[in-house]
Structures are given as C-alpha cells and as structure tokens.
Amino acid sequence: MNAVATGSAASLVELTELNQAYADCLDSGDLCAWPNFFTPDGVYKAQGRENFDRGLPLTAMFCEGRGMFEDRVTVITKIMVYAPRYLRHVVSAPRVLGVTGPLICARASFSIFHTLPHEPTTLLSVGRYEDEVLLDAAGEMKFRLRVAVYDSLLIPNSLVYPL
C-alpha cells in the first residue's frame, strides 16, 4: 500500500506535525497540553507489544475521555514522587495505513531517551504508535486513539510520563 494512494501529501505533512508536536509537548514537560492532542472522547494506551499483538487488555497506562486525561496529568504533576528527568522522543515519519471517510489510521516508530540528574542519557523505550486520527471542527488533527506499543517489556525505573 502506497502513501500517495491512501492519503494526500498534505495530510502526511499534517500527521508529521501532529507527531512532532506531541513529542515536543512531552519533551518540554508541558504535560498540561497533552490532553489537547486527543478528541474529547479520545483514548490513550501505553501497552506492551506482547499484549497488543495478542489482543490482550492489560496496559501500563490507559486514559479514556478528557476527565481521565486530566486526572492523569494531575497525578503526574502534583501527586507522584519521582526524580526529575528530561525526555527526548525521536519519532519516524508516519505511515498512512488506511483512510475511512474522515478517519486516518497511521503508524510511526518511536525511540524515547531519558536523562536523570547526574546520569548519562539512556534509552527509555522503543516501539510504535498505532493511531486513529480525526479532524476536529477547527480542522486540526486529533487522536481518537493513540496506542504506544512498546517493544521494551522491561521498563527501566518506572513509567512516569506517557510515551
């Protein structure tokens, strides 16, 4: 299947920008802006590849609907106790896997690095995003579903932020 056949070059540019803006949001620590990347009833999962591939339900992180996203942000920014860290996402170009009316199914690979104080930078996680993207009323792309499927089944330290 060919990108040109399934999505226009313009929507690839917009998808790329969506992915990079999402990564920037997390890397800059601006977690409060994270829920805005999703539709109001959007779903986010961080799920191990073994479970995703077998259709099993267990996830490391799960949010459905704006309220759960905002809860998660509150937990991370105000309640959890953890060492401060820098994140850095390096995300591949997206692939459009299919277009059904206004819905775009897309995939991209990610590598995420983190840096804790006084420590060298290490690899946090690699995997792929499996996405369902919609245009909202303002014509902006939002995730109706983003599953961060991580290959890295041993999570170093703990998973604080969304992937």
Next chain:
Amino acid sequence: MNAVATGSAASLVELTELNQAYADCLDSGDLCAWPNFFTPDGVYKAQGRENFDRGLPLTAMFCEGRGMFEDRVTVITKIMVYAPRYLRHVVSAPRVLGVTGPLICARASFSIFHTLPHEPTTLLSVGRYEDEVLLDAAGEMKFRLRVAVYDSLLIPNSLVYPL
C-alpha cells in the same frame, strides 16, 4: 544539492513511505514480504562502513536476485537457531542524491534497536542506507540496490535479520 532541484516533493513522499514500509516489514517480523521491496534482479548488502568506504567486497549479508533473497528468508525463518527478538528501526528522512532517468539515488540514516526476552532494549546497529530505487511496471518504488552501511563494527550477539 537541493532536494527540490533533484527530486520532486512527491517522490520524497514515496521514498519516505518505501523506507518506512521496509522498516515496518522487518520490525513486524513479516520477513516473507522482505524480498518484495527489491526489483527481481535487486541487490541487498549489509556492509561495514570501513569496507564500503574503501570499496572492499566483504559484506555481512549479501543477496542478488530473487532466488538468493528467498533462500535467505528460508534460512532465517526455518533453519537458523536463535533467541526470538523484536527489532525496531528509527529511520531518518531520505535524501535524494541524484536522479538519472528513472533511477533515484538516495540515502537515509538508521538506528536499529532490539529487544530480547527478559532483557532491556539495546542498540543493535546504526548507519546509513545507500539506495538505488526504480519504479516498477505498476508504478511502485523498488530497490535495485540497498546497501545498509553500518557504523557499528562490533555486532552484538549476531546479525540474524537484514538491517
């Protein structure tokens, strides 16, 4: 040299899709689809940077023509004995280095990570792809030549899959 001068934006979109689809094929473990990324007389090499840069012939993996590709797939999927592992490619945007009639010469950088059972994800290899790409009769891009030139001269464990 400028991408816009040497290749249209449309062919960059298609090249990007080719690179990402190739990566996806290997990362998903769908090795049987791997030969389809090449022309029937296509060539694949995985070669250390020292040898490539000096024009020396030794490669870690070499396939020429559909038969050798299919042999390699059979060896990997049915004969070799190795621990199962997940691969993850994060590939940069491609550069068009030149266009000669229907032939596009292109380059992209890769980082490849692998995850073995019960082990943290580690870096497998980094390097660059040196590619010669043609449109086939159906208008799809195929590799006439892909050389995966790896910087990582010490291969951790062993090289099971193509890069």
Next chain:
Amino acid sequence: MNAVATGSAASLVELTELNQAYADCLDSGDLCAWPNFFTPDGVYKAQGRENFDRGLPLTAMFCEGRGMFEDRVTVITKIMVYAPRYLRHVVSAPRVLGVTGPLICARASFSIFHTLPHEPTTLLSVGRYEDEVLLDAAGEMKFRLRVAVYDSLLIPNSLVYPL
C-alpha cells in the same frame, strides 16, 4: 500551531533536506563543509538544556561568523588529539515554529550515536535543534542561528565535533 498554517509544504521539504544534509556532513566526516550551512554572520552553539532554558550564556561550543567557524574546523581537523570515531545523527522531522518575513524559526529533535574503534556503538547525545533559517541570495536555506540544545548533561568522553 499548525505546520500548514505557518510554513508551506515546500519549505518543510527544504528544511528537512537542510537538516539531513547537515547531519550527513558531520557523519561523513566532511567537516570542512560544515561552515557552509551557516550565513556569513551565522551563529552556532552547543548548549546544555539547563543553561538554554534559563537564558544562561555558557555553551560547550560557540561560533559566530565565518572566521570562528573556520578556526573551529582547523582546531578539530589539525590540532586536537582524539581517537577517530564515526558519528551518526538520527534527526526527527522539523517543526516550523514561526515565519517572520524571510526568517523561519524551526525545531527538530536529534539522537547522535558514536562508534570508537573496537568498541560497541553508544549514544553520544540527545536533544533538540533550535534554528533560525534564512534563504541566501542563491535561494538556498542557511542557518542564521543553530543551537544544539543537549539534554545529555554528562558528555561521554569529550565533545569533539559539533552536534
């Protein structure tokens, strides 16, 4: 903010090519070509994220104007003593953060790996480029300012090459 709103798809293609050509220049060891990526009065900084984010002046590397760039190239290629190494940049797609007349402000994330002789490849640095880009008289994009803001505050070994 949306890429389509702030920059045309064509300028994203050119920015991507600029970033990849810059990475290629350093990865191929062609350091003499490095100053040409900047305007004659261009500025390059490699700066730790802590300092950049607080507006502090200390940088690990600083060049302003063609003379300082050429000095740096001479120092690296003729004077410094260090083990030879391969660099490999894997750079994300760029984001256009704003356009003011001919000036484009852009950002991209980088991961940089290095390989020393007889050693496995390791991560050198991750971070982001904060760029100001202009078209020169020949219509080519050049950096008026590139700040390589590295997350990796512990630099393994030493920083020989620009990031």
